[in-house]
Amino acid sequence: MGRKFFVGGNWKCNGTFDEVKKIVKILNEGQVPPQDVVEVVVSPPYVFLPVVKSSLRPDFHVAAQNCWVKKGGAFTGEVSAEMLVNLEVPWVILGHSERRLILGESNEFVADKVAYALAQGLKVIACVGETLEQRESGSTVEVVAAQTKAIAAKVSDWTNVVLAYEPVWAIGTGKVASPAQAQEVHFELRKWLQANVSPEVAATTRIIYGGSVNGANSKELAGQPDVDGFLVGGASLKPEFIDIIKSAEVKKCA
Numbered sequence: 001m002g003r004k005f006f007v008g009g010n011w012k013c014n015g016t017f018d019e020v021k022k023i024v025k026i027l028n029e030g031q032v033p034p035q036d037v038v039e040v041v042v043s044p045p046y047v048f049l050p051v052v053k054s055s056l057r058p059d060f061h062v063a064a065q066n067c068w069v070k071k072g073g074a075f076t077g078e079v080s081a082e083m084l085v086n087l088e089v090p091w092v093i094l095g096h097s098e099r100r101l102i103l104g105e106s107n108e109f110v111a112d113k114v115a116y117a118l119a120q121g122l123k124v125i126a127c128v129g130e131t132l133e134q135r136e137s138g139s140t141v142e143v144v145a146a147q148t149k150a151i152a153a154k155v156s157d158w159t160n161v162v163l164a165y166e167p168v169w170a171i172g173t174g175k176v177a178s179p180a181q182a183q184e185v186h187f188e189l190r191k192w193l194q195a196n197v198s199p200e201v202a203a204t205t206r207i208i209y210g211g212s213v214n215g216a217n218s219k220e221l222a223g224q225p226d227v228d229g230f231l232v233g234g235a236s237l238k239p240e241f242i243d244i245i246k247s248a249e250v251k252k253c254a
């Protein structure tokens with residue numbers, strides 16, 4: 001069975017209530033391929049999660065942008081996986097490079113979060129990716145393999161994991177990875193899963209690309225055999241997000 005195309009929109013720390021309502025309207029009115037062709041998940045900031053969840057079309061789902069590493073309690077400012085489950089938020093993004101680099105989340109800490117969130121019944125978009133310095137020194141594959149290895153050490157069931165390859169140098173910079181660059185790393189990640197987890201997990205786990213995806217470049221990226229979708233930041237707040245979702249059609253024709 002093929003891997004269903006996946007498009008995630010990461011709204012990050014953006015938007016007023018009015019702006020959020022506007023983007024939800026655009027999403028709700030957008031003509032996109034059916035759910036058996038593409039899975040769409042948008043990730044508003046925590047404070048907007050309930051309102052987006054209740055006003056969003058039923059074929060699109062929501063994700064939190066983070067959650068606490070273990071059971072909730074005396075952790076001021078954090079939101080627990082249990083709370084997300086309680087609010088019926090099905091997805092969470094973990095290990096985004098902005099959290100790894102700005103907030104100092106290590107590979108092990110991210111892996112603990114992924115394992116805990118999965119154990120609570122959440123589905124996880126787990127992000128990996130190299131910095132420009134790491135790419136230029138030739139260590140891209142080593143870096144993403146180490147990030148994935150930390151997760152694999154703590155996770156045995158990959159059914160509810162989507163792996164997002166997001167080169168740090170491409171996030172929010174307008175510098176998108178070329179289709180060949182994305183395909184190369186996705187291929188290596190799949191090879192890593194095959195050798196270190198299982199051929200089944202390698203064949204079924206969706207590996208999505210993130211980093212300056214937009215309405216103009218998404219089709220060509222989607223045409224790469226190991227690119228199973230996207231995690232989109234800036235363009236997910238614009239009408240062109242609908243065009244990005246439509247790039248799933250490329251797989252149907254492949």
Ligand code: PEP
Binds near residue numbers: 166211212213231233
């Ligand atoms: C992201 O935040 O995950 C991302 C990929 O951002 P952008 O699409 O803006 O590069």
